[in-house]
Amino acid sequence: MSETEHEAAAGGTAGAGPTDGLRAGRRRLGVGMVGYAFMGAAHSQGWRTVGHVFDLPLGARLAAVCGRDGAAVRAAADRLGWAAAETDWRALIARDDVDVVDICTPGDSHAEIAIAALDAGKHVLCEKPLANTVEEAEAMAAAAERAAARGQVAMVGFNYRRVPALALARRMVAEGRLGTLRHVRLTYLQDWLVDPAFPLTWRLRKDRAGSGALGDLGAHIVDLAQFLTGEAVAGVSALTETFVRERPLPEASSTGITAAGTGADPGADPGADPGAGARADGRSGARSGQVTVDDAAVFTARFPSGALATFEATRFATGRKNALRLELNGSAGSLAFDLERLNELSFHDHTEPAASAGFRRILVTEPGHPYLEAWWPPGHGLGYEHTFVHQARDLLHAIASGTAPAPSFADGLSVQRVLAAVEESAEKNAVYTPVSGPTPTPAPVDASVNLA
Amino acid sequence: MSETEHEAAAGGTAGAGPTDGLRAGRRRLGVGMVGYAFMGAAHSQGWRTVGHVFDLPLGARLAAVCGRDGAAVRAAADRLGWAAAETDWRALIARDDVDVVDICTPGDSHAEIAIAALDAGKHVLCEKPLANTVEEAEAMAAAAERAAARGQVAMVGFNYRRVPALALARRMVAEGRLGTLRHVRLTYLQDWLVDPAFPLTWRLRKDRAGSGALGDLGAHIVDLAQFLTGEAVAGVSALTETFVRERPLPEASSTGITAAGTGADPGADPGADPGAGARADGRSGARSGQVTVDDAAVFTARFPSGALATFEATRFATGRKNALRLELNGSAGSLAFDLERLNELSFHDHTEPAASAGFRRILVTEPGHPYLEAWWPPGHGLGYEHTFVHQARDLLHAIASGTAPAPSFADGLSVQRVLAAVEESAEKNAVYTPVSGPTPTPAPVDASVNLA
Amino acid sequence: MSETEHEAAAGGTAGAGPTDGLRAGRRRLGVGMVGYAFMGAAHSQGWRTVGHVFDLPLGARLAAVCGRDGAAVRAAADRLGWAAAETDWRALIARDDVDVVDICTPGDSHAEIAIAALDAGKHVLCEKPLANTVEEAEAMAAAAERAAARGQVAMVGFNYRRVPALALARRMVAEGRLGTLRHVRLTYLQDWLVDPAFPLTWRLRKDRAGSGALGDLGAHIVDLAQFLTGEAVAGVSALTETFVRERPLPEASSTGITAAGTGADPGADPGADPGAGARADGRSGARSGQVTVDDAAVFTARFPSGALATFEATRFATGRKNALRLELNGSAGSLAFDLERLNELSFHDHTEPAASAGFRRILVTEPGHPYLEAWWPPGHGLGYEHTFVHQARDLLHAIASGTAPAPSFADGLSVQRVLAAVEESAEKNAVYTPVSGPTPTPAPVDASVNLA
Amino acid sequence: MSETEHEAAAGGTAGAGPTDGLRAGRRRLGVGMVGYAFMGAAHSQGWRTVGHVFDLPLGARLAAVCGRDGAAVRAAADRLGWAAAETDWRALIARDDVDVVDICTPGDSHAEIAIAALDAGKHVLCEKPLANTVEEAEAMAAAAERAAARGQVAMVGFNYRRVPALALARRMVAEGRLGTLRHVRLTYLQDWLVDPAFPLTWRLRKDRAGSGALGDLGAHIVDLAQFLTGEAVAGVSALTETFVRERPLPEASSTGITAAGTGADPGADPGADPGAGARADGRSGARSGQVTVDDAAVFTARFPSGALATFEATRFATGRKNALRLELNGSAGSLAFDLERLNELSFHDHTEPAASAGFRRILVTEPGHPYLEAWWPPGHGLGYEHTFVHQARDLLHAIASGTAPAPSFADGLSVQRVLAAVEESAEKNAVYTPVSGPTPTPAPVDASVNLA
Structure with a gap:
């Protein structure tokens, strides 16, 4: 009846405890x-x-x-x-x-x-x-x-680069399973601003958030488009819109994610504010204020390889909660994905005989899939939060190995330049606007994949 | 044991016969x-x-x-x-x-x-x-x-206005089930041109077809967008592309839908040519020729009500055979449809409590659905060709009643103006291009619905 | 400007006309x-x-x-x-x-x-x-x-053997794509009897219909199970139930499919009665009568190869209109199908590497698919009624070639024996009941396929 | 620049640390x-x-x-x-x-x-x-x-009672959204035993595991059927099968989930053995052994209310990784669920007008859904492991409140009796076998729901 107490042995690391799983x-x-x-x-x-x-x-x-x-x-x-x-x-x-x-x-x-x-x-x-x-x-x-x-x-x-299905998608593109890329289409659809009574949280103020759906949702799909294709967006043509231009100011006491307890705002994050805090969101006395960001942005784009792309980011797509959907069509195959079903990747292999070809639903829960070997048996899916576990894992690997991690700040800058081109195009009557700045080096394909 | 021969009674209409179902x-x-x-x-x-x-x-x-x-x-x-x-x-x-x-x-x-x-x-x-x-x-x-x-x-x-699910969609929009419209997105994706060896049929020649994916597929989705919303497109911003610019000329003996028997061209229609016939497609002696139409067109648009739209028409979306997909998002609800599942309409009712709301798949085969009372019991779906039966029905009703039919030539002209604006925008670096001409009167909502 | 009148040449077949498409x-x-x-x-x-x-x-x-x-x-x-x-x-x-x-x-x-x-x-x-x-x-x-x-x-x-997706399924089973069969599961779910006020049509009377959901729906799925596997059911264990045991008698004037105009009965077919006609369904004076058939039947089964099967036929599955759903699992692959999406067949190829395997949705509209070459381009789906066109086609081919057609009366008898075993098992407390009679020769695989 | 160290204050609970989130x-x-x-x-x-x-x-x-x-x-x-x-x-x-x-x-x-x-x-x-x-x-x-x-x-x-979608399903049943229950169908399909070379782990030995797919997978779906309906299974009729009766013995060194590193066994759990340890699984010297449990079990059942049920549990359904699928059909509505898409619940409301009715896909990620208020914004789905977080939560609530938790050991016994009846029926030629023992008190509807 031996007892093996570990507290003692691990006592030197008090606080973090002996129980964080590290070897x-x-x-x-x-x-x-x-x-x-x-x-x-x-x-x-x-x-x-x-x-x-x-x-x-x-x-x-x-x-x-x-x-x-x-x-x-x-x-x-x-x-x-x-x-x-x-x-x-x-x-x-x-x-x-x-x-x-x-x-x-x-x-x-x-x-x-x-x-x-x-x-x-x-x-x-x-x-x-x-x-x-x-x-x-x-x-x-x-x-x-x-x-x-x-x-x-x-x-x-x-x-989202750390969603296993999207890491798998990147791997398949890099392996050439799609052939020459022709079409890229991505949407990121949410609906939490549909109600005009939803308050003017920091996410709706240009001074805090920079932009609206464009920066919050559009940034994700621009990054994914560049990550998945391995190409930088060459130029864009954009329309943006603010459907509800005035909204009630949040209550002075509003303090959280849920904007007065409705639970509907997936990001009001006043506690995240290191300088001003939650109170910045509540201007007591005032009744309503101007929305200074876009509610939605739609844009088309070209990639250097010649592929055409469409992008749409909105917080007004009723019934779509987190519909980051994407499809890539290449000469040899296609891939499709929907974040609301994040354990699945659809793949059409155009090299199959036509009589037995079709989009297959790969349940991305196999040990051979990115990140999955460490988790549960096949079919036991992961959720949204696991992307953050994977992100932590990849960052720690990058630090340990001295490898530049992806997405790097250069990748982030590249996305920022696309967003800026979108805003410029939208201001200039949608004229096609090249993305400025040097083309970033494509993220190494396998930074987030091979390690996994 | 009475026998009732109808030939005699109906003999006066020989040729069409007594057997066409008319009362x-x-x-x-x-x-x-x-x-x-x-x-x-x-x-x-x-x-x-x-x-x-x-x-x-x-x-x-x-x-x-x-x-x-x-x-x-x-x-x-x-x-x-x-x-x-x-x-x-x-x-x-x-x-x-x-x-x-x-x-x-x-x-x-x-x-x-x-x-x-x-x-x-x-x-x-x-x-x-x-x-x-x-x-x-x-x-x-x-x-x-x-x-x-x-x-x-x-x-x-x-x-496609006569697909029961889309006629139902129009009815639901007209009933106000979507509220204020915010987003319209339509794609029409096919893949029959992916192979660069596919021949240069008439559909790839501007002199015959006018345009490529834009006129063939884009015309359908522009018409549907206008039909479903009851609004005319106000303006567009467009990119077009011809991915494969040179293709082999068809064989002199090529005579049909299938372009040398591959069965892949869903529209080569030489027999349809009233003046030149099939031979116009075969220029013996030549090996290849220029594709003079677009392979794909992507465009964004605005509607007078303020809604934003995205459109995409292509013949290069590998694995997508006839993917006319659309979604409308309004303040009170959303609708979605895919022609590859033409007996279904997805509807999200945003007035439902959030805990029980979701996109419902309406199997559009009920007697109360447009055109359906005349067909089979619930769940026994229709196919592509039934749209032509419905079209014939609606035309005959229009003639009999002296009612202007929808879509009228004015509606067709309206679509043409949008296509022209798309081409103009594409030539002008995607700048937003208003659709010229008078706004057509919206098609009467129920022309194709109430009769059914 | 030559005119070619065909009436004259074809005049000898007046009535049917020259226009039935025959060479x-x-x-x-x-x-x-x-x-x-x-x-x-x-x-x-x-x-x-x-x-x-x-x-x-x-x-x-x-x-x-x-x-x-x-x-x-x-x-x-x-x-x-x-x-x-x-x-x-x-x-x-x-x-x-x-x-x-x-x-x-x-x-x-x-x-x-x-x-x-x-x-x-x-x-x-x-x-x-x-x-x-x-x-x-x-x-x-x-x-x-x-x-x-x-x-x-x-x-x-x-x-339903003539649904192209199911003919394709049979072809794939015969080609060995599934390997050794392990599981067969079929349901045929409808909901038109859920309302207890639905009248007692002939389909609910044992003397006319023989049985209820079992003979109407169960017969289809038993036949499909035997058709697809190429095996005869060896024995069954069954439960049946009549949920609503008494129903109003139809109106004396009730004369059709729709049972008093509700349109809900997909099969009341009084006009089909060669001896009694519609009036047999209307017993004026009476208010209600006994339902003498099953509303639902569930049974398990064994196939000679050792595969286990489950079957379910019901008219009480709310929201399911025509949900003939089936799945076959074999050691090398699986197939799945849903009649409500009859242009699609799902196929999982278990010989694929696990990382890229998954059920693929084959859109069964390619020229290489059974029956499809004669119809529309890829993606332009068929409907329920086309099964009857195919049935007519196959019967005419069988007559012309002198080939025994499938499904033969012997196949129909084989199904009847399974239904009888189901009823016997249900009466005997669900005890496993072998199907009596000689095992029929499996239908030739390609009777309905290779001709197409 | 105030710093707030918490180590000190929380020092009394060293080991667990101050950081476990407890108030x-x-x-x-x-x-x-x-x-x-x-x-x-x-x-x-x-x-x-x-x-x-x-x-x-x-x-x-x-x-x-x-x-x-x-x-x-x-x-x-x-x-x-x-x-x-x-x-x-x-x-x-x-x-x-x-x-x-x-x-x-x-x-x-x-x-x-x-x-x-x-x-x-x-x-x-x-x-x-x-x-x-x-x-x-x-x-x-x-x-x-x-x-x-x-x-x-x-x-x-x-x-699985703690999958939010299933807790929601239970709530909807209890609210009467389904009306009178008619049909219950559940499958739990996996495929990790398809390969005959997969070794004879403890899960395939009756002395260790009790039964095979029946106890491992069947137990889940029997419990869910009883949980969701609020009824105890009255009796069953069952067939079971062991498709592969002999398998190689595991390596002596086999020590884990993955059975020789294939990662395919979702449950080999030798470390879980408190008495024998991993070595019990490895009988070096022997080459193969008998599988003493079922590979698959199919059974029909009756519920006291008269509903008919079908159950299927198997480890041989190729391509199905964790397909716990269920559907309930009642007179007023239906529910459907698939564990491979665990954030979704399908609901058909049969009280809707037929023209707009259909199965809706409820994305079970709203704050009003069971357990969800504590997690992420709408659309940001959970995974398999969250059921264990919810289980821990509910157990702690039960202990704190002194409320009997569900599922209780009596509920577990009730499931055990159903499994025993299944085995008895399978041994007795599938004869309908009542479930012995007193009917357990239905689990309180909201034990796992209202708390959430």
Whole structure:
């Protein structure tokens, strides 16, 4: 009746405990997260889980979380599993036990925090879109490049690259299963703004969010289009629209994801605001305000290879909750995907005899699929949050191996340039607008795949 | 043991026979069809069947079919059930037993035949797109207007309005089930040109077909967008592309739908050519020629109500055979449809409580659905060709009632103007291009629905 | 400007006209149909259309239709396209211009009519189920065997074998694509009896219909199971249930498919009754009566190869209109099908690498698919009624070639024996009940496929 | 620049740390888990996560995990996050810091461990099936009843009740949305035994697993049928089959889920064996052995209300990875579900007008759906493992409130009796076999729902 107590043996790492799944003898990095609302909760789940599922070269310790409101951030630290709480992001960066700074704030603070963190020698993971302007993104990419020379890693949180089905899609494209690409079409459809009574949260204010559906949803599908094809968008022609131009201001007491408890806003993230906090969203006294971002953006595009693309991002597609849908058509095959069924990838192999060809539904839960060997048996699907576990895993691998992670800040900048071209085209009567700046080096195909 | 022979009683209508399903005492119109390939075969099935299924105010007699090659058109008449054959469309129009001229030729002959038929006092059904140019379409619409004053009817063959699911969709939009429209998205995806060895049939020559995927497929989705929304497209921003710019010329002996027997071309229709015939497609001696039409067109659009739209028409979407897919999102609900599953309509009712809301798959086979009462019990679906039976039915009702049929030539002209704006925008670097001309009166909502 | 009138040349076949699509010089068989309601209408559409679509060795002429009520049958003849009407099926059989007798009556008259027709030297097509009892079916099979020796053909109307997707499924099984069969599961779900106010039509009376969901729906799925696997069911274990045991009697004036105009009964077929007519369904004075058939039957089964099967037939599956769904699982692959999406077949190829395997949706509209070359381009789907066109085509081919058609009366008998075993098992507390009688020779795989 | 360190404040609970999400002042229960393979890993993820997502009345501390092999269990403790490791389950039960014993071993050890734990005053969570025999299950239920009198809780791990879509389904049934139930059909299809070279793991040995597909998969669908309908199965008629009767013995070194590294066995769980360990699975020297359990079971059933049911459980359905599919048809509506798309529930409301009725796909990700308020915004789906988080949550609520949890051991016994009746029927030639024993009280509808 032998008892084997591990507390003792592992006591040297108190706080993180002996129970984070890391193999003995491996080093743990301290993570410091800024912002703790929707994205912060998702990232926390990723950091908490990664070591228990994947065999990692480096561990992660949830060292500290940062938010403006002391009581709120302490409660968040308790709830989300962070060992400490900070109310100033500069203090967070300054902590010795923070090796990685994870930025989950609205876009207007990304550049300042990320550059400061990189300059302070920290690795950085930054939520998407990388920034609110191309200029900010350029400065961030430059900072990342300087930091890379010092062995630091900077990654942008386009987490959907870590959906196993999309990592598989990238692998299949890279293997040539689609042949010459002809068509790319992506939509990202949500419906949480349909009600005109939905309040004017920070996501509807250009000064905070940069743009509306374009930056929030469009950024994802632009990144995925570039990730999956291995090409950078060459130019775009765009229309945007704000269907509901005035909305009630949030209550002064509004403090969370749910915008006055309706639960409908998938991203109001006032707690994520490191400088102003939730109160910035409540302007008591005022009754309504102007929506200063787009509700929807539709655009066509060309890829260097000649492929034609269509993109649509909206928060007004009634009944579509998270419909990131995409299809690629090539001369040898096609792929299709819908985020609302994220464990599935549809593949049509055009080299099959016509009589037995058709789109097959690959249930992406096999051990041979990206990331899946570490999880459950075939057919036991994953969910949205697992993308953050995979993101944490890939970042830790990148840091351990000294490999530049994908998507890099350069990739984030590339997306930002496309978004800027979309806005420019929309202002110029939809005229075709080339994407400015140097074509980024395509992300290495297998950064997120082969490791898995 | 009474025997009731009907031949005797019905002997007076020899040729059409007593067996076309028309109720006793009702008049039969003679139909004369020009062209007899893919569209001709489909129209023939419509004319042959309509009287056996629907209770009609007027009957239809398949009087004569016309094509340039005498032997071929006689064989077609036999095969398709036409009482006579003609080799000159002017002779067809001149026949006393022809009351309705049904034009199934390539677009370059539509205007001449249709205007001549209308001026000769005949009713006209003309395949889509109405014409190859706006000018032709304007002349046709003017001729139709003159003829309408004389009680003649002119209709354009946008047969998909007669898919029961789409007629139901129109009814639901008209009933206000979608609320304020926000988004319209339509694709029409096929893949029969993916193989660069596919020959240069008439559909790939601008002089014959007017345009490529745009006029063939894009015309359908533009018409449907206008039909379903009840609005005319206000303006467009477009990109077009010809992926394979040179193709082998067809064999001199190539004579049909299948382009050298591959069965893959869903529309090569040389027999439909009233002036030149199949031989025009075969230029012996030459090896290859220039493709002078678009392979694909993508465009965004605005509707007067403020809704944003995306359109995509292509013959290069590998694995998509006839994927006319559409979705409408309004403030109160959404509708979705896929022609590859034409007995189904998806509807999301946004007025439902969120906990039980979702896109429902309406199996459009109930007696209360448009056109369905005349057909089979619930769940026993229809196919593609039934749209032509319904088209014949609606045309006969329009003639009998003296009601202007929908889609009218004015509707066809409206589509033509959108296609012209698409081409103009594509030439002008995708700049947003308003659709010229007067806004057509919206098609009466129920022309094709309430009658059914 | 040559005009080619065909009436003259073809004048010798007045009535049927020159326009039935048959190639010159080929013989036409006269068809005489008994019953003209739902099945009669569907068969008529098959006979009217077959010659215009397929290149046939023999033509078909709609010679005469038979029903008890003279006025009603004459109206039906007009509507459905039959040249003559009869009120006595013996007179129909006696007609010189009737070569094929097509029996579309309720099951209680099948044996008498079919045997008489065969003995009179006619070919016979008989609706399913072949009979109401095994004894009747045995007598019919014996008559068919005698007639076969004289060159006559007898076929049972299991029309779903002629759904192209199911003919393709059979071909794939025969090619070994599934390997060793392990599981067979079929359901046939409808919902038109859910309302207890639905009247007691002939389909709910054992004396007329033989059984309820079992014979109507179960017969189809038993036949398909045997057709697709190439094996005869070895034994069954069954439960049956009548959920609503008493129903209102139909109105005396009730005369059709729709049971008092509701349109909901997909099979009330009083006009199909050659001896009693519609009036048999209306017992004025009475208010309600006993339902004497099953509403639903569920059974498990074994196949000789060791495969396990489940079957379910019901008219109480709310929301399922015509859900004939099946799946076969073998060691090398699986097939799945749903009649509500009849242009699709799902196929999983288990020999594919696991990482790219999955059920593929084959859109069964390619020229290489059974029956499809004669129809429309890829993606332009067929409907329910086309199974009757195909059935007519295959019967004409069988007659022309002297080949025994499938499904033969022996196949129909085999199904009848399974149904009888189901009823016996249900009466004996579900005990496993072997199917009696000699194992029929498997239907030749390609009877309905290779010809196509 | 205030820093708020929480380590200090929370120092008293070192080991579990301050970071398990529990609100200050709430008590933490220690959990001791027996077995640590597939189920153990899933349960661990549930225990680790629950406090960070849900607001709990009681916390959970991963106190100790138990397995026979000391090195292996220590490694598992590290990987899965358990504070201590034990090699004897009796020692685990005896630990003062263990309040809840979580049993994740094969079925042959459930009764002994569970009864000992209950008798020792611990709460118990036991994996399904509850036991290998009815006798064991009865003893366990009796022990649970005795323990309940002392305020202890015993729950069986039918985790699929905690799929939000299925909890929603139960709520809708209880609300009467289906009306009178007519049909219940469930399948649980997997394919990991198709390959005859797959080794003879413990799951294929009757002495360890009790039965094969029946107990592993069939138990789930029997429980769900009873849970969803609120009725106990009245009787069954069953066929079972072992398709591959002899298999190679596992390698002596085989030690895990993946059976020689193929990753295909979703449940080989040798580490879960508290008495024998992994070595029991490897009989070196022998080459192959007899499979002593069923590969598949099909059965029909009756419910007390008169509904008919079909069940199918198999590990030989090629291409089906985890296809737990179910449909309920009632007089007022129907529900359908597929575990491979676990975020969706299909609902047909038969009270809708027929013209707009149809199965709607409810994306079960709304805040008003069971368990969902605590998770992500609408459309951001969950995965398989979340059922274990919900299970942990519901168990902690039950303990905190002193409410009997569902599914109770009595529910587990009820399932066991159905499984026994299935086996008895299969042995008795499929004769209908009533389920013995008292009808259990239906699980309170909302035990797992209203709390959520």
